[in-house]
Amino acid sequence: MAGSKGLTGRQKLGWAVVSVVVLVYALFPVAAIFANSFKTQADLGNPSFWPRNWTLTHYEMIFVGGAQELFLTSLRNSIGITLIATFVAVVLATLCAYAIARLNFPGKRIILGAALAVSIFPVISVVTPLFNLWRTIGLYDTWPGLIIPYLSLTLPISIWTLSAFFRQIPWELEQAAQVDGATQWQAFRKAIVPLAAPGVFTTAILAFFIAWNDFVYGISLTSTEAARPVPAALAFFQGASQFEEPTGAISAAAIVVTIPVVVLVLLFQRRIVSGLTQGAVKG
Amino acid sequence: MASITMKNIVKEYDDGFPAVNDISIDIEDGEFVILVGPSGCGKSTLLRMIVGLEDITSGEMLINGERVNDKPPRERNLAMVFQNYALYPHLTVFENIAFPMRLAKGQFSDSEVKEKVQKAAGMLELTEHLERKPANLSGGQRQRVAMGRAIVRDANAFLFDEPLSNLDAKLRGQMRAEISQLQRRLNTTSVYVTHDQTEAMTLGDRVAVLKKGLLQQIASPRELYEQPANLFVAGFIGAPSMNFLPGTVEDGPVGSMSLNTPLGSIELPEELAAAGKGRDIVLAGIRPEFFAEASTVDESKRGRGSIVRAELTHVEWLGNEQYGYISYENDPRVVDTLQNLAHDMDADDLRTQLVVALDATSRVRGGDSADLWVDTRRIHLFDPSTGENLTRDEEAGAELTRLAAEDRKRDRERTAAD
Numbered sequence: 170m171a172g173s174k175g176l177t178g179r180q181k182l183g184w185a186v187v188s189v190v191v192l193v194y195a196l197f198p199v200a201a202i203f204a205n206s207f208k209t210q211a212d213l214g215n216p217s218f219w220p221r222n223w224t225l226t227h228y229e230m231i232f233v234g235g236a237q238e239l240f241l242t243s244l245r246n247s248i249g250i251t252l253i254a255t256f257v258a259v260v261l262a263t264l265c266a267y268a269i270a271r272l273n274f275p276g277k278r279i280i281l282g283a284a285l286a287v288s289i290f291p292v293i294s295v296v297t298p299l300f301n302l303w304r305t306i307g308l309y310d311t312w313p314g315l316i317i318p319y320l321s322l323t324l325p326i327s328i329w330t331l332s333a334f335f336r337q338i339p340w341e342l343e344q345a346a347q348v349d350g351a352t353q354w355q356a357f358r359k360a361i362v363p364l365a366a367p368g369v370f371t372t373a374i375l376a377f378f379i380a381w382n383d384f385v386y387g388i389s390l391t392s393t394e395a396a397r398p399v400p401a402a403l404a405f406f407q408g409a410s411q412f413e414e415p416t417g418a419i420s421a422a423a424i425v426v427t428i429p430v431v432v433l434v435l436l437f438q439r440r441i442v443s444g445l446t447q448g449a450v451k452g
Numbered sequence: 453m454a455s456i457t458m459k460n461i462v463k464e465y466d467d468g469f470p471a472v473n474d475i476s477i478d479i480e481d482g483e484f485v486i487l488v489g490p491s492g493c494g495k496s497t498l499l500r501m502i503v504g505l506e507d508i509t510s511g512e513m514l515i516n517g518e519r520v521n522d523k524p525p526r527e528r529n530l531a532m533v534f535q536n537y538a539l540y541p542h543l544t545v546f547e548n549i550a551f552p553m554r555l556a557k558g559q560f561s562d563s564e565v566k567e568k569v570q571k572a573a574g575m576l577e578l579t580e581h582l583e584r585k586p587a588n589l590s591g592g593q594r595q596r597v598a599m600g601r602a603i604v605r606d607a608n609a610f611l612f613d614e615p616l617s618n619l620d621a622k623l624r625g626q627m628r629a630e631i632s633q634l635q636r637r638l639n640t641t642s643v644y645v646t647h648d649q650t651e652a653m654t655l656g657d658r659v660a661v662l663k664k665g666l667l668q669q670i671a672s673p674r675e676l677y678e679q680p681a682n683l684f685v686a687g688f689i690g691a692p693s694m695n696f697l698p699g700t701v702e703d704g705p706v707g708s709m710s711l712n713t714p715l716g717s718i719e720l721p722e723e724l725a726a727a728g729k730g731r732d733i734v735l736a737g738i739r740p741e742f743f744a745e746a747s748t749v750d751e752s753k754r755g756r757g758s759i760v761r762a763e764l765t766h767v768e769w770l771g772n773e774q775y776g777y778i779s780y781e782n783d784p785r786v787v788d789t790l791q792n793l794a795h796d797m798d799a800d801d802l803r804t805q806l807v808v809a810l811d812a813t814s815r816v817r818g819g820d821s822a823d824l825w826v827d828t829r830r831i832h833l834f835d836p837s838t839g840e841n842l843t844r845d846e847e848a849g850a851e852l853t854r855l856a857a858e859d860r861k862r863d864r865e866r867t868a869a870d
Contacts, residue, residue: 345538
């Protein structure tokens with residue numbers, strides 16, 4: 170990669186153009202949804218990008234109006250399920266990654282390999298058998314019924330990222346703690362966990378995004394408001410009459426669920442990038 | 453306070469490589485023992501077996517007579533200073549030092565912890581830094597924090613794993629002195645691993661020299677220096693290293709015996725000659741300071757040595773003394789031995805040059821030829837094939853180590869009286 174110092178004016182211009190193109194390409198849909206969410210129902214069909222009259226009707230509708238129940242319960246489901254899935258994934262991944270980074274045991278490579286295999290396995294091919302299985306054992310349309318598949322999405326990346334983090338922590342610290350009178354568990358908790366905290370945190374954010382953005386499991390393994398998360402619920406919004414598309418409400422809801430993700434990314438940008446590259450380079 | 457006894461300790465790795473091979477060492481209560489050797493000699497492994505971070509393949513490890521082979525580190529009550537200090541980066545200096553006491557829940561009240569940390573900090577001049585984080589400390593200060601963590605609890609013994617190797621030369625000398633004084637003051641059994649023979653010589657009551665997992669010799673620094681057991685110990689201990697000159701013992705003029713070397717003939721005292729006689733070739737171990745410029749040697753002393761004439765290739769003047777270098781043609785029969793020796797000691801390739809210590813006032817320059825007097829009584833002869841010291845005086849050596857032990861007892865009584 171070229172350092173910024175070595176760039177000539179032409180190269181700078183080139184990079185700027187490329188960056189702008191990528192940014193527009195990536196952000197245009199978001200901006201369009203944003204604009205749509207403020208258009209009146211009549212306005213939605215017209216070709217202008219920005220609304221002629223800014224309105225908050227769609228937001229009113231999803232928070233206090235007709236779609237309130239659908240949206241708020243699904244929002245509650247989303248938050249609850251995602252947080253639990255993230256928490257469980259991070260705890261399990263921390264222990265697993267610690268073992269992988271520190272201990273020598275048979276099957277270590279298999280675990281890492283299996284984690285990778287799971288994460289590249291197409292979700293859609295698992296969904297149908299899972300649907301049947303969940304119905305038989307009563308997990309269909311429940312929170313655990315979504316949390317468990319979410320773990321299969323979040324655990325692999327968590328394990329890979331965290332084991333890279335743990336490998337960076339000098340082993341001597343733990344040995345020093347043991348010599349100082351700590352049990353293996355105490356050494357882990359008092360010397361290793363505090364140092365791994367930034368890594369654990371990054372991993373938690375990554376896992377949160379993955380679970381938060383899932384659509385396939387959310388739509389296939391739920392049938393009622395009991396467990397349906399927001400991305401799935403968006404598909405169930407209804408217009409005021411059967412001839413009206415609920416585009417405005419869906420847009421508003423989409424913007425609302427994007428906000429936490431954007432806020433998290435802005436706050437922890439640096440950590441996320443370092444966490445991603447660690448997983449990528451060192452894993 | 454405790455004694456540490458190692459009986460036939462062996463460490464074998466999964467691939468069957470013995471990192472430590474049948475080592476037995478008795479460490480007395482309050483003694484300061486150094487494990488020294490080139491990298492890969494097993495010294496650190498041995499230390500880690502004492503503290504319990506490494507499993508023992510076979511043999512017995514006793515602390516105060518109690519077998520600890522299967523005890524985890526925390527039950528051995530030993531304190532260790534790591535090479536990279538292993539300070540907890542998220543804790544302040546105070547909490548780093550207090551860490552062992554915090555782990556022993558309920559044993560220390562808050563005020564006790566504070567008092568002990570303050571005391572240790574005072575001893576190590578860390579009082580002003582107690583609230584800082586390790587990342588903001590200098591190398592020497594970090595080193596002291598690591599020591600503070602070790603001395604704050606009443607450990608059975610201190611174990612040091614190359615604690616000074618990350619410091620610059622000046623600081624290393626200073627910390628060496630501090631460790632030595634601290635150990636004397638606390639009178640705690642200590643085991644110290646280093647690859648630096650200066651540290652070994654200056655700190656240890658006794659020094660164990662290891663090579664490839666085997667104990668070569670354990671003795672007081674003086675005995676190692678004066679009566680080395682073999683070629684390896686002789687070459688490893690002392691700086692600059694001992695010169696090894698190939699030669700054959702032959703009948704000299706007037707009934708005396710002399711050693712025929714590339715430098716010329718060196719007359720040998722009878723006992724030495726007897727040990728080397730009848731052998732094809734021997735290596736004469738001559739330390740640089742066994743040489744002197746013939747003109748500066750007293751008449752009375754001159755008779756006790758032999759004089760050779762040689763051309764110096766260059767000299768190094770160091771202020772308090774100077775070293776002269778002499779090139780010579782090596783005997784092909786010992787090249788392999790010396791090559792292996794250099795390799796064992798982590799040294800560069802063998803150079804066939806002799807180092808002689810000259811008086812600082814001497815005006816001999818490179819290119820000059822000089823008459824050099826050799827103190828032949830202190831020469832040792834080694835068997836090039838086995839490395840064995842043919843002229844080692846067991847009794848004289850044992851006496852030196854006994855004297856060192858006596859010195860230590862005296863030191864101990866003095867500190868006890870203070």
